[in-house]
Amino acid sequence: MATAKILINGQWTDSQSTETFQAVNPATGETLETKYPLSNWADLDAALNAAQAADEIVRDWPGERFAAFLEAYANRIEENADEIAATAHVETALPLTPRLRDGELPRTTGQLRQAAQSARNGEWALPVIDDENNIRSVHRSLGPVIVFGPNNFPLAFNGISGGDFAAAIAAGNPVIAKGHPSHPETTRLLAEAALQAAKETDFPPGFVQLIYRMPPEDGIKMIKDPRIAAVGYTGALGAGLKVKAAADEAGKPAYLELSSINPVFVLPGYLEQKGDDLLDEFTGSCLMGSGQFCTNPGLVILPPGEGVSSWIEKLQGKFAASSCGALLSEGVRDNFLASVKFLIDHGAKLLAGGEAQAGDGFAVHSTLLTCTAEQFLESPETFQREAFGNGSLLVTTSDVNQMTEIARVLEGQLTGTVYLAENDEDEVIYSTLEPVLRRKVGRLLNNKMPTGVAVSPAMNHGGPYPATGHPGFTSVGIPASIRRFSMLQCYDNIPQQRLPAALKS
């Protein structure tokens, strides 16, 4: 079987490298047939040249043109929705329905269409006109963007179709997508739809391109290359920090979503009044998608009190009785088990799961760990080790003030959640906890699990480091996410005929 091609300069092209990789069906452990290229620098160099050439053509195009592409692309995805979702299911073991076909796919096309709308109306660009001084400014495109997609959302965060892609395009930039190697065929199908949409809307050939994989050192070289203007990255902390270091050194913007354990604080009044409801709500949120959400609640801080140990026992029962689908890959499974082992080795107690499920796939029994507030506060870094998968760490407290102390030592997080009683009995604790937690998290929730990330203009899917690289930006939520992939351009004393449309008086 021939090796799959990469999408370079408007053509499906043979890689100039002979190295290949294959994807694996995580539900069976079976290696899938198609070989995909591990690109070398010659491939990347060709992509960079084509992106630059495309950029020179599209850089002054009106938002309408980018909107047209985004909408045509959304349509193309919908036309092939069944095949795309089915392929993603095989490559990720995520449920076909409702997750992929009825959830993530419509979310993806919805994002593309929202981005199109913003590209068309131009409000994302915050135009400011100072007629008196004849000074004007607006956010505009900044050049080719490379987008690294993660493993856990093969559609809605894919480098060729996800939120960063949509945002970078809406701002007017060409994109080189770096697909995640765990779902290459899904990515190829999406790229084909993007290619057709780009042709249909008369974009230059280097406007959207696809590379599946490259050696890490070539990825770093690419980020530093002057033909790349900005970077989007969603993925593991380790690789992400290398991406960040390369972009920082080159002085270019990189928007990174890295790591988050999404603490959930359960205040005493709530546990007493609604503890039973919380059992199901938490179990559902924690185990959904085998726990592979950026906003998975990986840390639960429980109040002191008599009811806690029986609540934990009930939860333990639910976890033991649950069954979860396979994790995304052998690597995800191994990392998950290694993190669980790390936590146990450092004193956490295992309440459920903690080992691989029998069978061919990469599944792990739903895992529950616990430690005390004293343990957590003594080694906060240790107990904040992310265990990406279907598990969570419960922290028991002996004094409500420990809850705020724990918030104080948390690293930056995407989300922070507080469950509190409907009446006002938890308000005093909340008023101490909230200001501390607020600064640590991008999104604060009350009485709601963090796993749903609505595509709302008010969403912040972001947060302080190391959740992301900058606390002022969100990767979900249009139009704010678009502004990331732009530069501020000021026009001083420029006559009307030489101004971009958005800045004419």
Added chain:
Amino acid sequence: MATAKILINGQWTDSQSTETFQAVNPATGETLETKYPLSNWADLDAALNAAQAADEIVRDWPGERFAAFLEAYANRIEENADEIAATAHVETALPLTPRLRDGELPRTTGQLRQAAQSARNGEWALPVIDDENNIRSVHRSLGPVIVFGPNNFPLAFNGISGGDFAAAIAAGNPVIAKGHPSHPETTRLLAEAALQAAKETDFPPGFVQLIYRMPPEDGIKMIKDPRIAAVGYTGALGAGLKVKAAADEAGKPAYLELSSINPVFVLPGYLEQKGDDLLDEFTGSCLMGSGQFCTNPGLVILPPGEGVSSWIEKLQGKFAASSCGALLSEGVRDNFLASVKFLIDHGAKLLAGGEAQAGDGFAVHSTLLTCTAEQFLESPETFQREAFGNGSLLVTTSDVNQMTEIARVLEGQLTGTVYLAENDEDEVIYSTLEPVLRRKVGRLLNNKMPTGVAVSPAMNHGGPYPATGHPGFTSVGIPASIRRFSMLQCYDNIPQQRLPAALKS
């Protein structure tokens, strides 16, 4: 004479270090009498603790409170305007009038008042309310900010009174100001006014603090300290890159204004029609304030053509006949002369100046250098060496296309200027040059020198690296400059009574 005190936790306090430094009058070379402390880590640690304590008190205060402080502070500065301006004149040798007393001082109070207005109306924070999903977001304060002020604007960019200070305060953050050691007494007077204003408006003692100087390694340690949330820095490239590396490593926002030579492209039609006007306009802009503006036109790209050599000769005459005030310090003078020597050593030809003026002060004869486009294009990095002071490099071309080639190899700049004819004879060249130059500069100008930086909401005093650390932000221009010192905070499913005022329905 006793050593001056630092402003820590609301008190003028003796430094815990015994090391001191003194300022120098750059017009005479005379060392000024007062000794100022070179702070050690104990001083910085005390400031960090006080800032953190203040932050815990003010973090939920409404914008109105910060507005009240900023306005009280502007009033206090005005009450002591004559002494502040006179002191700045002694410490910087910048002209007392109109520059300091009638230009920079009112600009400073104007900035503080504009920031106050924005703090009050809250529009800078871009609140978004999604009632349907009950998700809301807004930019809010992120914690103590350290602001490093530069040498060249002792008032309008001072760490205790300038644009970054005003922006950080308006966003609701405590500030630790790191004054520039070349004008410590000016900074002390400003800090005293800030202290009185903070008392008058009931701010906690650690809200505004002042350190004059610290060993570089302690500065780096301070930037990385978790009690600091963000950094503002305006100054030299070398130190700035160390600030950036420290902030990057710690994953916190740093807003840096580093280096810019502000290219001016003179198109052939303009030179022919208005060349004589340009002589005076350019000389004025280049030599004003002894050339010590971030937006000083340090590079002029001249068109091919017969008139060029006589234009250069006339400019040479003007530079030779000009006299400039002293540079800001011995260090600035030495760096300027070293850069001029570097350029000459690498092939630039000296047309005027290039050596120190006779007398006691730190003045240098107005300096004009020239090289050819071929030279520039062969070693673009060499000929973009910033020579901060009263001088500029003229680049001659033999073909108009070389102008665009030069734009293509430019590093990121704060400004880029094109002079072109009133009729349309330069439009063809402009249409090739503009798209290339546009991406390299934060502010594009036509037929206007870049040295005036209006405090306008449409201003961009920013640009791609290495002009600054991020192309999406401006340090001048309210409200955008305020948003830099904030984090995006989302509220998901939070009841009305627990929302900040800006997000209530």
